[in-house]
Amino acid sequence: MTAWLATVLLAVLGTAGPSEPVEPLELRAMTFNLRYGTAQDGANAWPARRHLVMTTIERNDPDILGVQEALRFQLDEIAVAFPSLSELGVGRDDGVSAGEYSAILFRSDRLTVAAGGTFWLSDTPTVPGSATWGNQIPRICTWARFVDRKTARPFYVFNLHLDHQSQASRERAIELLLREVRDRAFDDPVIVMGDFNAGESNAAIERLRGGTDPTFPFRNSLRVLRPTADSVGTFHGFLGTTGGDMIDAIFLSPQWTPLEVAIDRWPGAIPYPSDHFPVTATLRLPD
Numbered sequence: 001m002t003a004w005l006a007t008v009l010l011a012v013l014g015t016a017g018p019s020e021p022v023e024p025l026e027l028r029a030m031t032f033n034l035r036y037g038t039a040q041d042g043a044n045a046w047p048a049r050r051h052l053v054m055t056t057i058e059r060n061d062p063d064i065l066g067v068q069e070a071l072r073f074q075l076d077e078i079a080v081a082f083p084s085l086s087e088l089g090v091g092r093d094d095g096v097s098a099g100e101y102s103a104i105l106f107r108s109d110r111l112t113v114a115a116g117g118t119f120w121l122s123d124t125p126t127v128p129g130s131a132t133w134g135n136q137i138p139r140i141c142t143w144a145r146f147v148d149r150k151t152a153r154p155f156y157v158f159n160l161h162l163d164h165q166s167q168a169s170r171e172r173a174i175e176l177l178l179r180e181v182r183d184r185a186f187d188d189p190v191i192v193m194g195d196f197n198a199g200e201s202n203a204a205i206e207r208l209r210g211g212t213d214p215t216f217p218f219r220n221s222l223r224v225l226r227p228t229a230d231s232v233g234t235f236h237g238f239l240g241t242t243g244g245d246m247i248d249a250i251f252l253s254p255q256w257t258p259l260e261v262a263i264d265r266w267p268g269a270i271p272y273p274s275d276h277f278p279v280t281a282t283l284r285l286p287d
Contacts, residue, residue, distance in 0.1 A: 022151075022153070022287050023150070023151040023153070023287070024151070024284060024285060024286055024287050025148050025151045025153045025155075025284065025285040026259070026282065026283065026284045026285075027063040027064060027110075027148070027282075027283055028060065028061060028062045028063045028064070028280065028281070028282055028283075029062060029064045029065075029066075029157075029191060029193065029250055029280070029281045029282075029283055030057075030062035030064070030065045030066070030278055030279070030280045030281075031066045031067075031159070031193040031194055031195070031248055031249070031250055031278060031279050032053075032056070032057070032065065032066070032067050032068070032248075032274070032276070032278035033067070033068040033069050033195045033248060033274060033276035033278075034053060034067050034068065034069050034070050034074055034274055035069055035274045035275045035276070036069040036070075036071050036074075036100055037071050037073060037074045038071065041238070043271055044238045044271045044272070044275070046074065048271055049271050049272065049273050049274070050077060052266075052268065052271065052272070052273035053078075053273045053274065054078070054081045054082075055268075055273070056264060056266065056273045057078070057081075057082065058081075059264075060264060060278070060280045062105075062280065063106065063111065064104065064105075064106050064107075064146075064157055064191070065085065065104070065105040065106070066102070066103075066104055066105075066142075066157070066159030066193040066194060067102070067103050067105065067159075068102050068159075068161040068194060068195040069100050069161070070089075070100060070101040070102075070103055071099075071101070072091065072097045072101070075087060075089075075101060075103060078105070082105075084107055084108070084109060085105040085107060085108070086105065086106055086107075086108040087103055087104070087105050088103060088104045088105075088106070088113065088116050088142055088144050089101045089102060089103030089104060089118060089142040090128075090140075090142070092120070092128075092129070092137075092138040092139070092140045093128070093129050093138060094128050094129060095118070095129070099129075101142070102118075102140050102141060102142045102159050102160055102161045102194065103142060103159070104116075104142050104143075104144055104157055104159050106144075106146065109149075110149055110150070111146045111147065111148060111149065112147045113144055113145070113146060114144075114145040114146065114147050114154060115144065115145040115185065116142070116143060116144035117142070117143060118140050118141065118142045118143070119140065119141055119176070119180065120139070120140055121133070121135075121138075121139040121140060121141060121160070121162070121172070121176060121177075122138070122139075125176060133163075133166060133168055133169040133172045133173070134163075134165075134166035134168045135163035135165065135166045135169040139160070139162060139163050139169065139173060140160065140161070141158055141159065141160035141173075141176075141177060141180075141194075142158075142159050142160075143156065143157065143158045143159070143180070144156070144157050145184070145185075145188065153285055154186065154188045155188050155189045155190065155191065155285070156181075156184060156188055156189070156190045156191065157190075157191045157192075158177060158180070158181070158190065158191070158192045158193070158194075159192075159193050159194050160173070160192070160194040160196075161194055161195045161197075162174075162194070162195070162196045162197045162198060162204065163197060164197045167202075167204070170196070170197065170198050170202070170204040171203055171204045171207065173204070174204045174205075174207050174208050177192065177208075178207070178208070178216060181216055182216060189252075189253050189255035189256055190216075190218075190252075190253040191250065191251070191252060191253075191256070191283070192208070192218055192250075192251040192252075193249070193250045193279075194248070194249075195248050196248070196249060197247055198245070198247060199244075199245025199247060200220065200223075200245065200246060202245075208251060209251075216253065217254065218251040218252060218253060219251065219252050219254070220246075220250075220251055221249070221250045221251065221252050221256075221258040221261045221281045221283070222246070222249065222250075222258075222261040222263070222279070222281075224258050224261075225258055225260075225261050226261075231243065232246040232263065233245060233246060233277075234246050234248040234249075234263060234276055234277045234279065235247055235248070235275065235276050235277075236272070236275060236276070236277065237275050238270075238272050238275045240265075240266070240270070240272060242265065246263075246279075248276055248277070248278070248279050249279055250279055250281045252283065256283050256284070256285060257283070257284045257285075257286060258281055258282070258283055258284075259283065259284055260281065261279070261280070261281040261282075262279070262280050262281075263277050263278075263279055264278045264279070264280055265277055
């Protein structure tokens, strides 16, 4: 073989040998509506339950934690309690620190952030504080592209809080979310988590699962493992009830395999950590 021909073959075939095997990735994900810390909740006010929130996070030990209704001072207190968790997100009112966050907390010793940001669930998603779809308060989604340090495998997380009153806003928000997912820079697996303020039969959730146009069919992680489970309510208003709709959830793109999914019903005595039960999941990206 001439040197010229060898050079041509190397250019065509590449110099690397067989591709390296892909190492599986497992991680713990958690979504948790904290209930905003200035609410006049009497015996359930933030000072009475702060330590219970910390206990809940510690017990579940998430690699990725999506929170909703978090105010700046609550996030600061979590940061003190869990220095291993870094934070992504902004306040929804001004795009800096005012108002509630839909922040993503993550283990920085395990995950690096390749990209991230926040968009408003409105016709003007880059305008802080915007609300144009019938919701009276701004709604946001914080997202990130993470890379696992050990396996070098990337994935996206979107954490959002849909409106509690306007169905039109919820449906429009899901369409915007799906557009952002389709337009992401890399074709990596996706996790969507949050407080959807909508049950499983709601049109917004049906659209997220694919609906009649399964452009990107997300699956409710709990339903993958327990398709017929009942008593899946996640909002309980500090009463501990388990009926009602599962409005807090972790949704997965098809690449993910859920190994374990649970609604954390809080085994301790009252008060409860929040008026929502958090949802946790152990997830795997196969070889």
